[in-house]
Structures are given as structure tokens and as C-alpha cells.
Amino acid sequence: MDSLNMKPEEIEMESFRIIDVEAGDHGWPGEEWQIVRRAIHTSADFEYAQSMVLSDDAVEKAVAALMSGAGIVTDTNMALSGISKPRLAPLGCTVSCHVADPDIAMQAKSEGITRSITAMRKAVANSDNRIFVIGNAPTALFELLRLVENGAAKPALIIGLPVGFVGAEESKNALASGCHDIPFITNIGRKGGSNVAAAVVNALAILATQKK
Template sequence: MNARTAVHPIEQESYAILRSRLDTSDLPPLTRAVVERVVHTSADTTWVGDLVADEEALRAGREALLAGAPLVTDVRMLAAGITARPAVVALDLAGEPEPGLTRSAAGIRAAAAQHPEGAVWAIGNAPTALHELVRCATDGMVRTPLVVGLPVGFVGAVAAKAALRASGLPAVSNRSERGGAAVAAAAVNALLYAEVE
């Protein structure tokens, strides 16, 4: 069962236009849901060649979310965009960071201490937050069914997302510098709203 029951006519028309311009029928169901919602959110069909998704990881993340697993986001803006459920905001846990650690990274470290097992993580703002999450997982501090790793920026975003993919963590990410809270929220919402078996 999905988290939403009614779709507004404007959204229906928007998806009809999207599908007239973009054929996603060959994608697995959850990958298709994520790609389409990110394209819908950004009005940018070129996300299709940029997103990197693993269907099994998306399924595991969806199942965890629907079963009530904690959802941890890096920033409030991302949490606000996830309309079906509350989230833990890592940045709110940051406190005073250690020297050499950004507040975003400190927040992820604090959130990892609170949610070491089973949380779904969504990073849409700071590349340093995603780097720290990967570091925490590599050090055995975090086990997760899914990381939505879509931070944005000219400094560090591409490298952080490449590190996520290289880590072997179950994830959805993208190859380019673009990203952001809106697209990360779109990916999570796609999982929560998807109508798949």
C-alpha cells in the first residue's frame, strides 16, 4: 500500500506530458518511479542518463520506510519535502563540530550514533554529509537498507557520490554536480508513493 491515495489532476497531466517526452517503460518499477518523480520535480528529462539506481536497494529502502524505519535527512529543507512522514534532521544534532569537521558532517556522525541500524538516509545538500555517512558505514557505525545520495555542489559532490557508489552501500545517486534537497526528497517520495507489487 502506498502512502498517498489521491493524485491531483495537475500532477496527472504533468506525468502525461513527461511520459509523452520520455519513455521509461524499460526501467524496473521502482527505478522508473524514482526517475520519473525526479524528472517531474525538476522538469529536466536529462536526469535519466544521470541517475544511478539499484532496484533491489530501492525495494529494500521502500520496505524499510513502509515498515516504519527511521528516515534521516541531512537538512530540514529535505525533510520538509518528504510529505508522507517525519524525518530526523542530522544537522539539528550537530552541536559544535570537531576541528576539521563541517557541521553537516558532525550532524551525520551524531545521527549515526543515534540510528546505527536500519535507518534510511537521504542526503541532498552537503557533499561533506555524504562523505561522513560513507565513512561511518565503512567504519561499521551504520548499516542501512538505502542511502539516497544526491548532494549538490561544484566542490565535492561528484566525488562524494562516486565514493558512495564505490562503497557498496545500497544507494541511489547521480554522476554529476547537480542534486539538492528537492530531488532527494523526490526520490524518497517516489518510494513512498510508488504503486508496485
């Protein structure tokens, strides 16, 4: 196949075909596989077929939240940029990230904590924010879980895919261990990233749009 002359949608379809073939008997149900396959597609890493963990109701609750116009908040502007706004537009969903807000920088400095922690506290104060997408900062995920534990937040879904060597794996393990029955999508290990987290949102948005 001449990839130089392929349209973007043809390239995507061919990529998914290759992933389906190479993944073999992966064991994921249909809608969950669409989420995992997007993670593989954006990273070219088949390890996600084994490392992804979804709570039993994650896809169902995520799609329902998106169809109701849930606000989405990310831990980085990179994740925000990777989420397809045209896919969310028919659903009426907005996406925000507070980590670069001037008040966040000032507050974090005065309290001696990270901007990621401060931004997460600001995000949960807005009840419209119901889907939390964390692809970079373990501190953001740990703080969100603390806020849930204290009753200060009750997300419709947590997508927790921080990447790195310090705290990333531990924060995802904490999420996967269960947190007040909050639906979640995560993975086991150090891998992850804003691009993968955004890809998961995009996959969910496609499912929600198809059902709306």
C-alpha cells in the same frame, strides 16, 4: 487543457503524462521509473533519466524498510520539509535532521569540522535511523560512507544526491562504486539537491503505501 482550473492531482497526473511522452524509450523498469520520474518532475530536468543510478536492490530494500517503519534522517531541513509527512504516517516512519541542533553547532566548532559531518555522526548513533537522505552536503555523504566503512553504520538505504561544484560528483561516485553492499540511489554529475532527494523519498513512500 486549462491549467488554471485543474486540481493539484490533475496537474500532477498531466505532468507525469508529459514526462512519459517526452522521455520516450527511457529503459527504466516500472518501479525504478517511478523514482526517476519523480526526480524529473520536481526538477523539470530530463537529464535525470540518464544520470540516475540505482543499485539492483534499492527499491526493494527501501520499500521493505519503509514498511517496517524505518527512521529517515536528512542532511538539511530543506530536504526534511520536502518529504511528505502524510505519506509516511501510515508507515509509521519518522524524519529527522540534526544539522541545526545546538549541540551540533557547538561540537562542530570545537572540533573544527562542518556541522554536516557532526550531524551525520549523531544520526548514525540512533539505530532507528535506517534511511539516510543527502541532497546538499557532499561532506555528509563522505562522512556517512566513512562510518559505513568503519562498521559504525549500516543503513538500509542511502539516497545520495548532493549538488554543487566541490565534492558533490566525487561523493556520488564513491557511493555508486559500492559500499559494503548498502543499497543506494544516486546520480552522476554535479546536479542534485534537497528537493530531488525529498522527491525520491516521496516516490518510495507511495510504493510502500501501495504494498502495505
